Amino acid sequence: MSPGPLYLGFDLSTQQLKAIVIASDLKVISEAKVDFDADFAAKYHIKKGVQTNEDEGEVYAPVAMWVESVDLVLTRLKEKGCPMDRIRGISGSGQQHSSVYWSEHAESSLKSLDSGKPLLDQLSNAFAYEFAPNWQDHSTQTECDHFDTHLGSKQALADATGSSAHHRFTGTQILRMRRRRPEVYNKTARISLASSFLASLFLGAIAPIDISDVTGMNLWDIAGEKWNETLLELTATKEGVTELRKKLGDVPLDGGGSLGGISSYFVQRFGFSPECQVAPFTGDNPATILSLPLRPLDAIVSLGTSSTFLMNTPSYKPDPSYHFMNHPTTKGHFMFMLCYKNGGLAREKVRDKLPKPAGADPWGSFNKQVLETPPLDIRKDGDRAKLGLYFPLPEIVPNIKAGTWRYTCESADGSDLKESGDWGAEPDARVIVESQALSMRLRSQKLVSHPPKRPELPAQPRRIYLVGGGSLNPAIARVFGDVLGGADGVYRLDVGGNACALGGAYKALWALERHDADESFDDLIGKRWKEEDEIQKVDDGYRDGTFQKYGRVLGAFEELEEKILKVAHN
Known part of the structure; x- marks a missing residue:
């Protein structure tokens, strides 16, 4: 193993916590995971990572399980011989929209962690609510109706926040929490997303919400780069806006840099270097587009149980039928996203x-x-x-x-x-x-253009990258190429199920090794990314006729x- 700095990326998903360690040349050094059902089903009474309350449409995860998983995944990483002392930066992802409700004791508990005791033993009073709503939660239809009409229409909400209202979005979840469980809301000192919750554990303090992940809340004014006052009023009442702002915290506009050094708990317990820095963590979908140097007008199609279409675009053309989010690393660019349950x-x-x-x-x-x-x-x-x-x-x-x-x-x-x-x-x-492909083409057609190197071709994505289980299927790849095109072809991104964790590791590397704030993620990662090692062309893409x-x-x-x-x- 060559010497040099290493970078650690996490993925806190519905069913697993994954960790992956890379070197500066992007080679994977080590990886480990915790499978929630395999490791914790009996203790936390979960199935596929969650508990459910079908009567109310609630789907949620025990926060204690997530906390316990951090110690466990790092133990497994260390047992595999990973040189923890060489890790210089950490970032990662969490399932988008999921929220964690911290109590007034959280900050002091995080700052005074004792490396001789497990995390969970020391954070038992750090949470105002023991569960984190999951992205599959569908208990917020009433709140969605209020969000969709509060600015005048679904389109007006999408114009402001990048999306119309959705059950899983954090703003509707917070509004329901205030109405359904006021005692929890009143006891809540800070609200994190799953991504900033995970960053907080490593930072030893409540981490700010990431500039990309914040756009999955229906609360952030994308054009104004600030919390939307009118939507905060809907969520907390006019009198409660100041208090809600405190709960949410300020959002740094730069997705790079360091939030601070790693907590001494991890230095002493697992052997991290005190020089290790914590970069902003982001959502799982933004992390996916960071799993390769995605150029403008390139698209990623995730073919898992559900299906997702992601595209990096400089255009902001919101519509209630899809999502726009801030790009996690490139200011002025956006992540266009379609999310389908039926994949x-x-x-x-x-x-x-x-x-x-x-x-x-x-x-x-x-x-x-x-x-x-x-x-x-x-x-x-x-x-x-x-x-x-x-x-x-x-x-x-x-x-x-x-x-x-x-x-x-x-x-x-x-x-x-x-x-x-x-x-x-x-x-x-x-x-x-x-x-499935026609739906993606229909909704992305306003965002694609004629390929710069082949302007005679119809408007279409430059490249299409397939990830997820369906990406292994040549027949599916053929049809997606037929329908969506892809002037430069259709490719399978060979990162297994590790796209989000890998994107987090790449984000940490970029955040801490960029020469200045102007060096883009695509430029830095693109110079080191060996295409022949990472992707495989599986279809020609565009076929005339x-x-x-x-x-x-x-x-x-x-x-x-x-x-x-x-x-x-x-």
Whole structure:
């Protein structure tokens, strides 16, 4: 192992706490994880990392479990022989929107940690509420309705904060906490996001909320770079705004630099260097786009149980149907995000209706059907295009209940949209993947442009990077290339399930090794990032003729969604 500084990145997700250590040349040195169900299910009565109260739609995690996991993951990292004394910077990510409610004892408890005792033993009185609402929580519909109308409309809220109101967003969660559990709200001295909570443990003080993660709250005025006064009034009442500001704290506008040195607890207990610095932690989605030097107009498509579309863009064009967030490292840039509940689960349900494959690959029959079915199942001139929506779970984008809908339209121009009967599982295999990609293309079309090096091509992303379990599937990669394009191709980012932790480690490296505040994350990481080691080209992306076929039915796909929305909301 070559000498030199190391950087530690964390990912506090719903089901795990991961840690990954990298060197200055970006090589991974060591990694460890805590699996909440495997390590703590019996103690904390969790399933898939959370507890639930189905009567009220609440989904939450025990904060004590997170605290205990920090000691455990560092113990495992040390047992693997990681040279902790060489770690010079720490950053990481936490599940976006989740909130932690600190008591008045938190600051003093964090500052006086004894390395001879576990963290949990010393922080038992540091929390006003023992649980942290999870991003899956859906108990805040009433509060969402108030947020969506408070500035005049959903669009006005999106213009100000980057998003319309969502169940999981922290502002609606805080409002519900004040109304539903006033005793907790009144006892709360500070409110952290999952990311700043984790940073606080290492800092030995309450860490500020990150400039990117703060835009997942529906409380931050993105253009004004400050808390939105009107939305603070909604959340805390006019009289309570000053107190809520204290609970939230100030937000540094720079995502880099150091928040301070690491707590002596970690120096003495785990052997960290006293010179180790804590950089700002961010949300899991912002951390994902930091897992590679993502250029403007590059897109990341995460193909897990749910699906996410992320793009780095200098354009701010908010809309209630998607999210804009501040870029975690590049001032003046934004992260465009689409989040779908129905991803891998929906594809699996279609897969399971097909005949079982002969080989060991459970996706064998599905992939065969996808690749043998032509785009939109148009087999000859005059065939109508097949379009569908497949939602085994209620969807976020668009806000539609669970169900399956199949339609056809004229392939030449998308006209004459008509509902169709069940055409069988075979066409469904391709149509479901197309439908997921078409939704992403529909909502990102205002943000893409003609590729700078190939201006003759239609507007599309420069590159598409696939991550998550679905990225291993060549048939899915082919369809996403067909529909979304990708002038420079479609690539699989080979970081396993470690994108968020890796993004955190890269953020720490950039925050502490940049030459000055003007050296961008993309420039610093891009110089050290060896593309041939990290990514694999899995599809050519843009195909002339095929890309245009999908463009001709994009309006019909939007009309299909609007028809279903109208029925669902009547």
